Amino acid sequence: MKLKKTISLIIVLQKKELSKLTFCSLLTLISFNGYNQEYVDISFDTISNSFRKQKTDQIKSISFRTDIKELKNQEDYKLIIQVDNDETTLSSKDYEIYYKPTLASKLKEKEKIFIKIKKDTLSDRTRTIKLNIRLFKGDSIAKIPNIGDFESILINIKPIRIVNGYEYLGYIGTNFDLVEGIQAKDLFFAANIFKSPEQTLKKKVGFYLSLYGNRALSQIDSSGILKRVVAVEAVSDTSYQVINETRSIRRTRFSDNLGAYISPLWKITSKKSPNSTLNLYYSPSLEFIYRRTKTSISDFGSPKLDTIPKIGDINEETARPQNLPSPRNDTFNEYSFNLGVLGIFLALENKQISVRVHGSVGYASNYFIDFEKSNSNSSILVQQSDLFFSGRAWITEPKSGVTLQAEVTNSAFNPRPFFVATLSKAFDFEKIGTIFTPLSSR
Incomplete structure (x- = not known):
């Protein structure tokens, strides 16, 4: 075992790119001392790491391992993490290192350094911090060989990611259902x-193009009433009573667009x-919309019972108890073509925010399934003309990419309002590939 570690020590010393004379001197020293040469094995887990600045302060940890079993008189040594100022390009006011000098005798097998990366709001090039592991004896660096793989680590501090422009943007986020x-x-x-x-090129007319997928807010109607006969009971030979039940019905509809x-x-x-x-x-x-709409009907609340006494023969009563209908769910597809004739588009852009508001009024051609004429073998698609009006608003903050979007669309003659509210993160099209890369490669 001693021989193996001595050979490893020789190989490591050779990797340090020492001068030929220095290397030969160390090799001779090891030979004279047999296999009792002192050494340590202290190393970072990796040779480099990367972090990205944020709009708030963040604390990151970096670990390293220690093996000092071959070090004698451990109380005389202490381990210090030094910043290599010659190879560090990040200003010292933008970060803080948390690691106190530790006696070798108190070192754990796994140690951690904590780095506080201070908040930033400006885009900048990538900066670096280089950290070195140093073993000291008194006030001087100890002349103890370290056979660890990575005595130094280079930390890349990437700039805060911002949206570079508002011309070509993608968005990924979530819909908000404020009704529920x-x-x-x-x-x-x-x-x-x-x-x-x-x-x-001609600087006369621009254009706006949008491709999207969203979910409209749920629309709930709780005004429906269901009345049914739940029992017919004899009271005597010449009288009986009919018991009616009244329930509230809820109709819910939402659309994926x-x-x-x-x-x-x-x-x-x-x-x-x-x-x-x-x-x-x-x-x-001009807009084309495919909607997949789902409706559901169910009862809610406590039923109310109403007893009606009647005189006569119970066998002559025509009312009979009725079963409670089971909850019903229907899904159907719709298609809409909207031709906006009157429309305005307002755009406000600066380094702090982008606001876009556009409204439109025009002709709508809607296609949907007529359930009354359809059957299990075929679906009848019917067309209905109407006037529509719509309004949309997008608000994007470029530093974080956070985007709020709201939309409302309705028809004049056959009102069917659709409301959409979303929260998403904007990104440049050139960065779309990073969304689908594995986390380990980012």
């Missing part, structure tokens, strides 16, 4: 492309300042 309580419900995704007229929206943009007015731009556009639109 403020809670996250289901996946929301979208991809938006916004090109102002100034960003096009997939849509594509495109709108040309003609500038109406513009207001610019050194740090912000506000534009108003005339924007007719």
Whole structure:
């Protein structure tokens, strides 16, 4: 065992790229001392690590292992973690290292260093912190060989990730169903492309394109009433009573929507300042929406009983007890084409926020299944024309990418309101690949 560790020590010393004379001297020293040469095995788990700055302070841990069984007089030594200022590019005011000098005799097999990375809101290039493991005897570095693999670690501090621009953005997040309580419900995704007229070749007309998938807020109607006969009971030979039950009925409907929206943009007015731009556009639109709608009917609350006494023969009573209908769930598909004739698009953009609001009024062509004419063998699709109006708003904070979106759509002649509220994180299209990479490779 001693021989094996001595050979390992020689190999490690060779890896240190010492001068030939120094290496030969150390080799001779080891040979004269036989197999009783003192050494330690202290090493970081890896040669490098990476963290990213955030909008708040964060504390990260870095571990290293220690093996000092071959070190004599351990009380005379202490371990210190030193910052290599020559290879550290992150300013000292942007981080703090938490690790007190520790006596060798009190070292554990696994030790941890804690680093406080202070908050930041500015995008910057990647900075580095280099840490070295040093064993001291008194005030000087101990001349004890360390056969550990990684005596130093390079920590890469990546800049805070922000949205670089508002022209090409993807969104992934969740829908909010405010009717059933403020809670996250289901996946929301979208991809938006916004090109102002100034960003096009002829600089006359821009466009806005959006592809999305969302869920509309649940719509609940609790005004329904169900009345039924639950019993007919004889009281005497010439009288009987009919017992009626009244229950409240709840109807719930929600829709999952997939849509594509495109709108040309003609500038109406513009207001610019050194740090912000506000534009108003005339924007007719064309939109296709596929909706998968689910409805459910169920009873709720305590039933109310009503007893009606009657005179006569019970056998002549026509009313008979009725079973309570079971809860009913229906799912059906709808398709809508909306042609917006009157539309405006408002865009406010600066380094702090992006706000987009667009409203539209126009012609709607809706296609849905007529359940009265359909049967188990075939479904009858019918078309219905209407006037629609819709409004949408997107608010994006670029440093975090947090985006709030709200939408309302309804029809004039056959009202069917749809409300959508989402919370998502915006990202540049160029970074879409990072979403699908394994966590270990990020």
